Amino acid sequence: MHFNPRIFIPFFFLWLAGCSLLPSEMKIAEQVMETAPDSALHLLQGMRIDHSMSSADRALYGLLYFQALDKNNLPLKPDSLINFSLSYYSNKKDNSRLPYCYFYKARIFKIAQRYDEATIWYLKALDQLQNNKNYDLLGKIYADMGDICSFQSDYKAAREKYQLSADCFNRLGKSIDAGYRILDIGRTYHFAKEYQKALQYFRKALSQTTDSLLCGSAFQEIGVNYYWAKQYDSAQHYLRESISYPYEGNDFAIRCYNLADMYFDIAQYDSAYLYASKSLKYPGNFFTKRDCYRILANTAYVKGDFKQMAKFMTKYQVCTDSVRKIEIQTKTSVLEDLHLTTEAAGKTRQYLTILGWILPFLVTISIFILLRLRKRNKGNEEQLEQVELQLNEKQTLLRNSLMQKIEETKALQASSRKKASLAERELMDKELYIICLHVNDWAKFNNLMNHTFNNLISKLESNFPDITHKEIIWCCLFLLDVPTPEVLLLLEYKPDSLYKLKQRLVQKLNLKNAKELESLLEKLVESK
16 A cells, blocks of 8 residues: 555645634734725624634734724724733733834823823833834824824924924835824914914925825915914915815814804804804814804804803803813823933832842942932932922912913903993803802812812811801902902802901901911912
8 A cells, every 4th residue: 555645735734724823814904904904994893802812813903903993093992902912912022013002002092182191101102112113103103292292282392293203204205194294393383373484384295295185284274374364365265275175083173163263253154153063063172162162152142142152152161171171181291201200210220229139349339330320310300300390380270271261251251241231241250150160069169179279178178167168169269369349249248248258267267367368278279
């Protein structure tokens, strides 16, 4: 009997197929991710994920799935997938895939507008990419960090990040992606009211591309720039031109909002109402939505529709509260400094550990190195103190932000106040503080003031149990510098009654006079 090896060849290939390290759908999805991300997502969504899949396959699946979602501009959910991938690649110390996990984790927080947490994850990704030539991922990280700096009005830092991003994309020959970063740089100058410099960058981006999406974005930015410079004819021309171009993300909402704002300024109220309403039908951020409601409220007032005006003002305040939460977040530049300082301190601890194991005859050298390291640490400690000081400034920012909110609402009512009677003005003032401070809702007022004034109400109630709600409200209004006539209106007091309230408060707090009362309130706000 002769042995025929050809009989075993089909069985050999079947065995190889069964030993494949990855499911075929995942292999194909990875191959077509750049050219056909929609097809890659379809393949991944059709796969069955269960416990029979190995940890390595599950980790890669989560990373590829988030990559496909991101490329298709879809919500990055569920985060349990990327969390598993991040944990797996972190334990395996996979320096090629771990930065991507950090990047998508950061984007989840960026989309949720939790910018301080997003920044921390972006910095972790950059740590992994040191001496790495993955310019595509680096370009995306720097672009996202530039966006965050721009939202936080840190325009110098934003330009630096955008320029780094543009350099990365230019290295890869991705001129369109680099063009968007040129627009972003121009936008930072526009926000800083340097309109001519902004226009130079917008025209530069426009001159270097024929891409319809990029052209539409460039026309949009040129139109907005002209509008802010109060050149309404040019603004109208470019903004109307931009609407005919395709768009991504929030762009269409921004185009419609700026057209609405311009039409309101030139007293074309029907067009202003039309484009503000249209903008709200498309995806937009809190800033755009807030200003659309402002335009709609003012337009409703001009038309005498006070019921609609009140509805839009309420929505305006809701968006203002959301914007306020974003504005008080720690700036990216502060977190970046803290991250670098912490990293330097961590390296110092590693050096000290190594020194502890050096042989006795190197003690002299060790002491010398230790002294040098301590000298270096002094600089790090000063950096940490500076960062801590900046973080403490957030408390002052909260108070100023709340006072600014009151002033903005007053400005919104300015046009209607001119024609209102004295009784109507008092009613408008009362409604303003109900909206901004929730003075008619003790639970909400308590929470807002504790958050703004370092738990002031809790301290007063704990240390002085006899104090009344009205007395606490006066304390908060005093710290907000609310004018006396408006305090009298809110408390429904006459001047004599307010004087008696202060005297009672001085006695309850075991003080000598009103000056000591004011000093005590400031100390309670500043104390830990």
